[in-house]
Amino acid sequence: MHGVNVSQSSSSPADRRLSALVRHLEGSSMDSANHSIAAAPTSGSTGARISVFDHVVRAPEDPILGVTVAYNKDPSPAKLNLGVGAYRTEEGKPLVLNVVRRAEQMLVNDSSRVKEYLPIVGLADFNKLSAKLILGADSPAIQENRVTTVQCLSGTGSLRVGAEFLARHYHQHTIYIPLPTWGNHTKVFGLAGLSVKTYRYYDPATRGLNFEGLLEDLRSAPSGAIVLLHACAHNPTGVDPTTHQWEQIRQLMRSKALLPFFDSAYQGFASGNLDADAESVRMFVRDGGECLVAQSFAKNMGLYGERVGALSIVCRTADVAGRVESQLKLVIRPMYSNPPIHGASIVSTILKDRTMFQEWTIELKAMADRIISMRQQLFDALRGRGTPGDWSHIIKQIGMFTFTGLNSEQVAFMRNEYHIYMTSDGRISMAGLSSRTVPHLADAIHAAVTRVA
Amino acid sequence: MASAILSLTSASIATSRPLLDNLKVNSKFGSSSQTTFLGKDYIKTKSFTRTNMTVAVEVSRFNDITMAPPDPILGVSEAFKADDHEMKLNLGVGAYRTEDLQPYVLNVVKKAENLMLERGDNKEYLPIEGLAAFNKVTAELLFGADNAVIQEQRVATVQGLSGTGSLRLAAALIERYFPGSKVLISSPTWGNHKNIFNDAGVPWSEYRYYDPKTVGLDFDGMIADIKAAPEGTFVLLHGCAHNPTGIDPTPEQWERIADVIQEKSHIPFFDVAYQGFASGSLDKDASSVRLFAARGMELLIAQSYSKNLGLYAERIGAINVVCSSSEVAKRVKSQLKRIARPMYSNPPIHGARIVANVVGNSDLFNEWKEEMELMAGRIMSVRKKLYDSLSAKDNSGKDWSFILKQIGMFSFTGLNKAQTENMTSKWHVYMTKDGRISLAGLSSAKCEYLADAIIDSFHNVS
Numbered sequence: 050m051h052g053v054n055v056s057q058s059s060s061s062p063a064d065r066r067l068s069a070l071v072r073h074l075e076g077s078s079m080d081s082a083n084h085s086i087a088a089a090p091t092s093g094s095t096g097a098r099i100s101v102f103d104h105v106v107r108a109p110e111d112p113i114l115g116v117t118v119a120y121n122k123d124p125s126p127a128k129l130n131l132g133v134g135a136y137r138t139e140e141g142k143p144l145v146l147n148v149v150r151r152a153e154q155m156l157v158n159d160s161s162r163v164k165e166y167l168p169i170v171g172l173a174d175f176n177k178l179s180a181k182l183i184l185g186a187d188s189p190a191i192q193e194n195r196v197t198t199v200q201c202l203s204g205t206g207s208l209r210v211g212a213e214f215l216a217r218h219y220h221q222h223t224i225y226i227p228l229p230t231w232g233n234h235t236k237v238f239g240l241a242g243l244s245v246k247t248y249r250y251y252d253p254a255t256r257g258l259n260f261e262g263l264l265e266d267l268r269s270a271p272s273g274a275i276v277l278l279h280a281c282a283h284n285p286t287g288v289d290p291t292t293h294q295w296e297q298i299r300q301l302m303r304s305k306a307l308l309p310f311f312d313s314a315y316q317g318f319a320s321g322n323l324d325a326d327a328e329s330v331r332m333f334v335r336d337g338g339e340c341l342v343a344q345s346f347a348k349n350m351g352l353y354g355e356r357v358g359a360l361s362i363v364c365r366t367a368d369v370a371g372r373v374e375s376q377l378k379l380v381i382r383p384m385y386s387n388p389p390i391h392g393a394s395i396v397s398t399i400l401k402d403r404t405m406f407q408e409w410t411i412e413l414k415a416m417a418d419r420i421i422s423m424r425q426q427l428f429d430a431l432r433g434r435g436t437p438g439d440w441s442h443i444i445k446q447i448g449m450f451t452f453t454g455l456n457s458e459q460v461a462f463m464r465n466e467y468h469i470y471m472t473s474d475g476r477i478s479m480a481g482l483s484s485r486t487v488p489h490l491a492d493a494i495h496a497a498v499t500r501v502a
Numbered sequence: 503m504a505s506a507i508l509s510l511t512s513a514s515i516a517t518s519r520p521l522l523d524n525l526k527v528n529s530k531f532g533s534s535s536q537t538t539f540l541g542k543d544y545i546k547t548k549s550f551t552r553t554n555m556t557v558a559v560e561v562s563r564f565n566d567i568t569m570a571p572p573d574p575i576l577g578v579s580e581a582f583k584a585d586d587h588e589m590k591l592n593l594g595v596g597a598y599r600t601e602d603l604q605p606y607v608l609n610v611v612k613k614a615e616n617l618m619l620e621r622g623d624n625k626e627y628l629p630i631e632g633l634a635a636f637n638k639v640t641a642e643l644l645f646g647a648d649n650a651v652i653q654e655q656r657v658a659t660v661q662g663l664s665g666t667g668s669l670r671l672a673a674a675l676i677e678r679y680f681p682g683s684k685v686l687i688s689s690p691t692w693g694n695h696k697n698i699f700n701d702a703g704v705p706w707s708e709y710r711y712y713d714p715k716t717v718g719l720d721f722d723g724m725i726a727d728i729k730a731a732p733e734g735t736f737v738l739l740h741g742c743a744h745n746p747t748g749i750d751p752t753p754e755q756w757e758r759i760a761d762v763i764q765e766k767s768h769i770p771f772f773d774v775a776y777q778g779f780a781s782g783s784l785d786k787d788a789s790s791v792r793l794f795a796a797r798g799m800e801l802l803i804a805q806s807y808s809k810n811l812g813l814y815a816e817r818i819g820a821i822n823v824v825c826s827s828s829e830v831a832k833r834v835k836s837q838l839k840r841i842a843r844p845m846y847s848n849p850p851i852h853g854a855r856i857v858a859n860v861v862g863n864s865d866l867f868n869e870w871k872e873e874m875e876l877m878a879g880r881i882m883s884v885r886k887k888l889y890d891s892l893s894a895k896d897n898s899g900k901d902w903s904f905i906l907k908q909i910g911m912f913s914f915t916g917l918n919k920a921q922t923e924n925m926t927s928k929w930h931v932y933m934t935k936d937g938r939i940s941l942a943g944l945s946s947a948k949c950e951y952l953a954d955a956i957i958d959s960f961h962n963v964s
Contacts, residue, residue: 100826108836202846236844354851365562375570383697385663390815391852
């Protein structure tokens with residue numbers, strides 16, 4: 050029922066432990082004098098310390114987060130981490146927004162604040178404000194009470210809760226995800242009980258959108274299937290549909306009753322404009338249809354570690370929205386009971402105060418602008434070096450990431466020779482670049498492209 | 503013309519908009535019928551383009567979803583809020599209240615938060631397994647820093663979303679690596695335990711625990727049921743301050759429980775939500791866990807800092823897996839991470855930092871111990887006052903001493919469902935239907951009132 054199952058023969062726990070013991074006897078250098086087949090692993094005898102967990106294998110490091118792990122181990126002073134998507138300043142430092150610090154100060158200094166459990170659905174103010182942010186304050190869906198919004202653990206948590214809900218209550222259990230997509234999507238949906246298929250998205254030839262392939266694949270999807278859409282700043286490619294293409298996607302999806310599930314992790318961060326970055330979602334909501342939206346405040350508010358996000362489900366009627374919300378609570382309660390208060394309170398404080406909201410939009414735009422300027426600088430640097438190839442995709446792509454088009458050999462080369470860390474699909478985080486480090490990266494790309502096939 | 507038709511197709515296929523204008527536009531180019539439009543789910547439209555002749559029935563895809571019942575525990579607080587009777591008393595959810603029945607943020611927590619603000623810590627993602635400093639202190643708190651399991655690095659510790667989240671990670675590990683293995687849970691137990699195992703896909707059954715005749719522990723039943731379970735069963739044990747009964751095994755009984763679990767090669771699985779909160783002593787409350795660890799057993803322990811540090815809403819806890827070797831512990835930890843990543847990627851930072859700061863700083867740690875003794879002390883004193891009131895007011899000769907013998911935040915009154923309902927409807931005392939009251943929500947001032955309510959419900963309602 051739930052996702053990936055390590056297939057095991059139907060042996061008893063004792064059988065499994067015996068076979069673990071046999072593996073030890075056959076392959077290990079354990080002192081045979083201590084072996085006793087009768088001894089239970091938890092018997093505490095000082096002899097064979099066979100673990101009940103012996104059959105648990107070492108999991109590989111998460112591919113995205115593993116990049117930072119490898120980076121941290123590297124002693125080279127020239128090393129550059131372009132792996133995980135966390136914003137860095139021009140000085141290469143993590144950034145806590147001023148407006149976030151102010152909000153936090155207010156919260157910590159407010160002696161009337163308590164740490165009582167939030168409701169299962171989270172902080173009410175936060176939920177309302179988050180829905181307004183993504184759907185627009187004047188959204189009819191909100192005014193008609195057709196939206197249920199529940200606070201979740203950032204984007205990942207929102208996706209997981211939404212997927213679990215769909216696996217239990219929606220008649221279609223297939224979700225179509227773009228190829229490629231964020232590495233964690235497949236596991237999130239799989240473990241929630243959905244089966245995952247892909248639709249064509251990235252065109253390596255143009256380093257842009259394979260729009261015809263996208264339309265074909267969605268056209269051949271079964272009616273009612275769920276479709277994952279990146280609201281803006283597609284991760285990992287940075288390639289977004291145009292407004293006109295979004296409209297065509299919308300029409301096609303509605304004609305086949307495909308259910309949109311938006312992943313909105315970069316609102317305001319992509320173009321620098323909150324409304325522009327929400328337009329794809331709003332286009333779908335405007336037509337009165339239903340959709341899901343997973344929102345993350347990790348990047349646009351720099352609240353990464355606080356795990357702040359929201360899942361909104363736009364329904365046809367307020368009555369349906371109420372029932373849907375009650376079922377979302379049944380997903381959340383056995384997962385973590387209720388969500389963490391700190392990050393949501395920070396967001397709520399900022400969104401509800403006009404001055405702080407304004408300040409936020411300014412700081413947000415500054416982050417987006419810095420990234421856009423890094424794109425330009427990298428593009429110029431490669432052009433300046435005469436690096437073979439068309440690198441215009443660097444300035445056409447949008448958001449935190451650039452899909453360089455480098456292959457995994459070239460990526461490994463850049464890591465080994467230049468101490469530059471990125472995910473093996475050639476994705477680089479522009480947020481990790483600075484004017485100072487662009488030349489080093491350009492040199493590395495140039496070398497990789499000219500020396501490695 | 504074609505494009506105009508196309509765009510109208512999209513408008514009519516997509517939906518009925520509840521706005522009159524749009525329906526008028528639609529009806530010009532195709533027929534549309536509807537029953538009502540405001541408040542009703544559907545509209546039929548026909549489109550007249552060459553590309554599409556389908557009839558779209560716009561019912562919600564979620565139309566068949568039923569309204570879920572409110573959470574039995576958290577729902578109590580909601581009902582309490584709605585009541586405006588002056589004597590109302592909320593003995594529902596287990597959150598500590600002061601004598602003035604106010605929520606309590608510990609002084610050490612405020613100090614830690616101020617320290618964190620002053621330091622200007624960043625908000626970067628934690629590793630999937632959580633804050634390293636937190637993981638270190640939480641395991642040391644549980645086992646004692648000089649414990650062999652810590653020294654030998656045999657504990658896999660992963661920060662989790664308080665007790666619930668930590669239990670869920672463990673449940674997912676059991677489902678994946680011990681498919682078909684059951685968890686044995688006490689009867690009764692915390693209401694959410696079953697939900698957690700159900701959603702994780704882990705089968706469970708119950709062992710006898712509460713004896714209504716003695717309002718105490720059915721020890722023989724407990725031992726028999728643990729013995730009867732198939733080898734390799736996970737046995738869920740409350741480390742201290744059993745929820746909902748408040749009834750804990752004695753140290754001798756714990757030894758016997760450990761014997762039986764070892765005999766049957768079961769795997770002990772502790773839920774430790776009240777370390778320090780039960781007796782007032784962190785070490786004393788961890789003694790059951792330490793007893794098992796000292797026997798060299800492998801075990802799982804879920805921890806929560808909701809109550810003992812008052813960090814309820816920050817969702818801070820940990821899952822610990824004691825393994826036979828550090829090498830196994832590393833592998834187990836890696837698999838716990840693999841479960842957490844598709845659930846929420848990495849855990850929230852704020853609560854973890856608070857715990858790390860409090861436990862890691864000897865001044866704050868000592869101050870914490872004092873505040874914890876105060877909290878545990880207040881609960882013990884209202885138990886005494888309630889007991890005294892009951893004994894003084896009740897002439898039936900019923901033995902109310904179980905109130906004193908039980909420990910922790912909760913007391914199992916022995917009231918049945920009908921009697922509990924009387925508590926609420928007649929006396930405006932809110933509690934869970936299983937007869938559980940939270941002493942943390944009781945003030946000395948209200949002990950007499952509560953005694954009256956209990957005596958009335960017990961004797962006059964069946």
